Amino acid sequence: MEMEEYARVIDFLPDGRSHEREREPTAQLLGEKYFTLLEVAIKRGVNCSLGQRLYIGKDERTEVEKIKKRIDFNELTATARNEMLLVAKQIINDRQADFVGFFNKAGPISIRLHQLELLPGIGKKHLREILESRDTKPFDTFKDIQQRVALLPEPANLIFTRINEELHGDSKYYLFVRPPARHFEEEQNRY
Numbered sequence: 001m002e003m004e005e006y007a008r009v010i011d012f013l014p015d016g017r018s019h020e021r022e023r024e025p026t027a028q029l030l031g032e033k034y035f036t037l038l039e040v041a042i043k044r045g046v047n048c049s050l051g052q053r054l055y056i057g058k059d060e061r062t063e064v065e066k067i068k069k070r071i072d073f074n075e076l077t078a079t080a081r082n083e084m085l086l087v088a089k090q091i092i093n094d095r096q097a098d099f100v101g102f103f104n105k106a107g108p109i110s111i112r113l114h115q116l117e118l119l120p121g122i123g124k125k126h127l128r129e130i131l132e133s134r135d136t137k138p139f140d141t142f143k144d145i146q147q148r149v150a151l152l153p154e155p156a157n158l159i160f161t162r163i164n165e166e167l168h169g170d171s172k173y174y175l176f177v178r179p180p181a182r183h184f185e186e187e188q189n190r191y
Contacts, residue, residue, distance in 0.1 A: 002033070002034075003057070003058075004031035004032065004033055004034060004036050004038070004056055004057075005032075005033065005055065005056065005057040006031070006032045006033075006053055006054065006055055006056065006057075007029035007030060007031045007032060007036070007038060007040075007053075007054055007056050008029060008030050008032065008051055008052065008053055008054070008087045008090075008091070009027050009028075009029060009048045009049065009050055009051060009052045009054060009083075010028050010029060010030050010050065010051075010076070010079070010080040010083040010084045010087055011027065011028040011050070011076070011077045011079040011080035011083060012025075012026075012027045012042070012047070012048040012049070012050070013025070013026045013027070013028075013077070014047070024041045024042075024044075024065070025041065025042040025043075025044065025046070026039060026040070026041060026042065026068070027039070027040050027042050027048050027054075027064075028040075028071065028076060028077060028080040029054065029056065030084055030087050030088065030091070031056075031178075032053075032091050032094075032095070034176075034177060034178040035088065035091070035163055035166070035167060035176060035177040035178070036070060036177075036178050037070065037071045037072065037073065037075075037076065037084075037167065038056070038067055038068075038069070038070055038071065039067075039068045039069055039070075039071050039075070040054075040056065040064045040065070040066065040067050040068055041064070041065040041066045041068055042063055042064060042065060043062075043063060043064070043065045044065075046062075046063045048063060050079075050083050050087075051083070051086070051087055051090065072169055072180055073167050073168050073169055084167070085164070088160060088163055088164065088167075089156070089160055092156050092159050092160055092163070093156065096141065096142060096156070099142075099155070099156070099159050100139050100140065100141060100142060100144075100145065100155075102115075102159075102175070102176075103116070103130065103134065103139050103145055103155065104134050104138045104139055109173065114127055115173075115175060116130060116131075118162060118173055118175055119158040119159065119161075119162050120158060120161045120162065120165075121152075121153045121158055121161075122152075122158065126149060126151075126152055129149045129150065129152075130145075130149055130152075133148045133149055142154070142155040142156050159176070162175060162176065163176050163177060
């Protein structure tokens with residue numbers, strides 16, 4: 001499974017968490033590719049600002065000492081929960097081409113359910129309009145989608161709402177967010 005290369009700071013605790021025995025500068029991050037929630041140790045003497053982009057890949061890291069663990073939504077600080085919403089919107093805008101690509105390539109999950117229907121606000125009528133429109137010509141931007149599909153809510157907001165729902169960890173299907181570890185383990189145990 002591919003790992004995150006970059007993540008954005010959604011909270012920085014320069015003195016670490018109060019309940020930790022060995023306190024070290026800590027940050028909570030939101031991954032840019034899979035919206036993975038992480039807690040990392042920050043190198044001493046390094047300050048991080050909210051929304052800052054950090055390299056967390058396998059090579060030499062400038063700011064991050066180590067990745068402590070993957071966390072669930074419930075483990076986020078109050079600041080991280082608030083900041084996560086702003087950062088997620090920024091990532092969606094920065095990766096607009098990827099999400100427009102989703103509208104162009106999304107397919108059926110089952111006979112009765114299409115991936116696009118998992119976006120809040122998209123029912124059978126909007127689904128049919130999107131599929132017909134993309135068959136004529138692939139979409140170029142969020143604005144293009146909105147102009148060509150009548151009465152469709154803002155596509156970036158549809159994506160954002162879905163990502164926010166998936167980050168809470170109770171979705172049956174995950175389109176954009178890496179499923180929580182427990183969800184992945186449950187899937188593996190079925191086979």
